[in-house]
Amino acid sequence: MSERTTCVIVGGGPAGMVLGLLLARGGVEVTVLEKHSDFLRDFRGDTVHPTTLQLLDELGLGERFARLPHTRVDEISFPKDGGGQLVFVDLKRLRVKHPYIAMVPQWDLLDLLAIAGRDEPRFTLRMNAEVTSVLRDGDAVVGVRYRDRTGAGEETEIRADLTVAADGRWSAVRAAAGLAPRETPVPFDAWWLRLPRRPEDEIASLRPNAGAGQLAVAIPREGYFQIAYFALKGIDAQLRAAGIERFRERIAECLPVLADRVDQLASMDDVKHLDIRLNRSPARQAAAVSRGRTSFCVAAQVASARIADPRGPAGGSVVVIPCMCRVIRHVN
Numbered sequence: 001m002s003e004r005t006t007c008v009i010v011g012g013g014p015a016g017m018v019l020g021l022l023l024a025r026g027g028v029e030v031t032v033l034e035k036h037s038d039f040l041r042d043f044r045g046d047t048v049h050p051t052t053l054q055l056l057d058e059l060g061l062g063e064r065f066a067r068l069p070h071t072r073v074d075e076i077s078f079p080k081d082g083g084g085q086l087v088f089v090d091l092k093r094l095r096v097k098h099p100y101i102a103m104v105p106q107w108d109l110l111d112l113l114a115i116a117g118r119d120e121p122r123f124t125l126r127m128n129a130e131v132t133s134v135l136r137d138g139d140a141v142v143g144v145r146y147r148d149r150t151g152a153g154e155e156t157e158i159r160a161d162l163t164v165a166a167d168g169r170w171s172a173v174r175a176a177a178g179l180a181p182r183e184t185p186v187p188f189d190a191w192w193l194r195l196p197r198r199p200e201d202e203i204a205s206l207r208p209n210a211g212a213g214q215l216a217v218a219i220p221r222e223g224y225f226q227i228a229y230f231a232l233k234g235i236d237a238q239l240r241a242a243g244i245e246r247f248r249e250r251i252a253e254c255l256p257v258l259a260d261r262v263d264q265l266a267s268m269d270d271v272k273h274l275d276i277r278l279n280r281s282p283a284r285q286a287a288a289v290s291r292g293r294t295s296f297c298v299a300a301q302v303a304s305a306r307i308a309d310p311r312g313p314a315g316g317s318v319v320v321i322p323c324m325c326r327v328i329r330h331v332n
């Protein structure tokens with residue numbers, strides 16, 4: 001089977017969905033291909049930052065977003081030796097409409113964007129559509145081939161004036177197009193885990209706690225805390241070799257208030273490693289696979305951007321704006 005559109009976007013994450021919505025509203029025919037059947041992902045983005053909240057307002061989605069169940073964080077502080085708190089980030093000082101981080105599971109945000117997309121006649125979202133390869137005309141990328149994961153795995157070709165790879169940090173489409181991202185070194189990694197949350201717990205907001213070479217953040221969720229543990233990059237194998245008992249101690253050192261329940265971590269299988277990467281594909285590489293009105297852009301993950309600048313947008317949003325500029329240049 002063969003289809004045609006103006007812009008095909010691979011990946012229905014925050015980057016692909018926002019870009020698709022913006023283009024559709026700008027009059028561009030867009031098809032977003034997402035390989036999963038829904039947006040549910042374990043341990044994904046939760047923090048929606050002031051600039052992203054502003055973007056949602058500009059998209060006319062601010063009120064709908066505000067109705068999603070969420071908590072707000074306007075301050076990040078560390079406990080000081082001898083008592084008291086050292087305020088590390090005070091978002092209340094920002095002169096913006098939303099001077100806080102809204103804690104919303106990423107799937108709720110993506111559902112909201114998908115629902116908004118239904119109002120746009122030029123926006124098509126295909127779920128269960130896994131891109132398997134790129135289509136080429138000579139050196140130029142002119143679309144993709146995707147597999148329907150619901151039925152017999154039927155393959156469809158979709159040709160487009162513009163193909164956007166928004167398939168995340170390990171973008172297979174980017175690799176298939178021969179684009180190599182430029183890496184910026186990041187000295188730390190994250191490990192994600194869950195611990196039970198009890199009604200009497202007083203931790204109502206993000207409370208980072210640092211120890212020697214390590215830091216943990218407890219994010220309150222319905223019935224549990226999602227814990228992000230940060231330590232030096234490259235020590236995952238070492239942590240696993242040291243075993244769950246030592247890891248429980250590390251969490252208890254960083255978050256003493258949760259020490260009474262670290263035994264809920266049964267094994268290191270309950271601890272998910274996130275290799276934090278900061279990279280981008282140079283514009284000239286994208287130009288190298290462009291020809292005439294046919295182009296190729298990348299909107300891959302830059303997760304740690306939000307850690308470097310917590311006032312900034314979530315990772316996905318960082319790349320949407322430059323990507324939009326390239327899209328507009330090539331489609332017009």
Ligand SMILES: Cc1cc2nc3c(=O)[nH]c(=O)nc-3n(C[C@H](O)[C@H](O)[C@H](O)COP(=O)(O)OP(=O)(O)OC[C@H]3O[C@@H](n4cnc5c(N)ncnc54)[C@H](O)[C@@H]3O)c2cc1C
Nearest residue numbers: 011013014015035043044045046047131167168314315316
């Ligand atoms: C454990 C973890 C915790 C995080 N916590 C936060 C946080 O608290 N706050 C925050 O702002 N950010 C957080 N992030 C980062 C945030 O999730 C990313 O910045 C953001 O999701 C990147 O958006 P994206 O659209 O570029 O990529 P992704 O969200 O990775 O989306 C890519 C999409 O492409 C789809 N896809 C992949 N391959 C194909 C294919 N072949 N065909 C079709 N579809 C495909 C995937 O299914 C996915 O839906 C976290 C990330 C991780 C991994």
